[in-house]
Amino acid sequence: MQFNADKCEVLRISNKRSNILGATPYSIHGTALRTVDEAKYLGVTIHRNLSWKPHVQNICNKSNSTLGFLRRNLRKCSPKIKELAYKTYVRPTLEYSSTVWDPHHAGPDCPD
Structure with a gap:
């Protein structure tokens, strides 16, 4: 099974106010994944x-x-x-x- 990089997101769980600067972006099949502040999983919105x-x-x-x-x-x-x-x-x-x-x-x- 292959992942569709357009449907994947990165959610970093942290209490820091800003995202980690200089962090290496995650990628699938050479496509960088976008980092989000919140994501929906099984109908529940999870915030960073x-x-x-x-x-x-x-x-x-x-x-x-x-x-x-x-x-x-x-x-x-x-x-x-x-x-x-x-x-x-x-x-x-x-x-x-x-x-x-x-x-x-x-x-x-x-x-x-």
């Missing part, structure tokens, strides 16, 4: 400093987008249909891998 903020933002944006779609298209439906649509399309997105990051820390943005 292991912060869950990008993952939570992605999940919230996706759920809000789906909820907006349902509100626009189910405007005249009964509350039972709206509830069923919410539980089918929005709630699983919010709950997927939530045990990993919630509660990840208490702070001014997060109530105890």
Whole structure:
């Protein structure tokens, strides 16, 4: 099996504010791989400093987008249909891998 270099990325896990300068870039078949700050793996966004903020933002944006779609298209439906649509399309997105990051820390943005 051969890897497609265009679909591969390098994610360096570090608390340093800047990327390592002068680091030798990784390559596959002579093609240099691009270095990213965050990558999606099995539906979970992993940030270079292991912060869950990008993952939570992605999940919230996706759920809000789906909820907006349902509100626009189910405007005249009964509350039972709206509830069923919410539980089918929005709630699983919010709950997927939530045990990993919630509660990840208490702070001014997060109530105890």
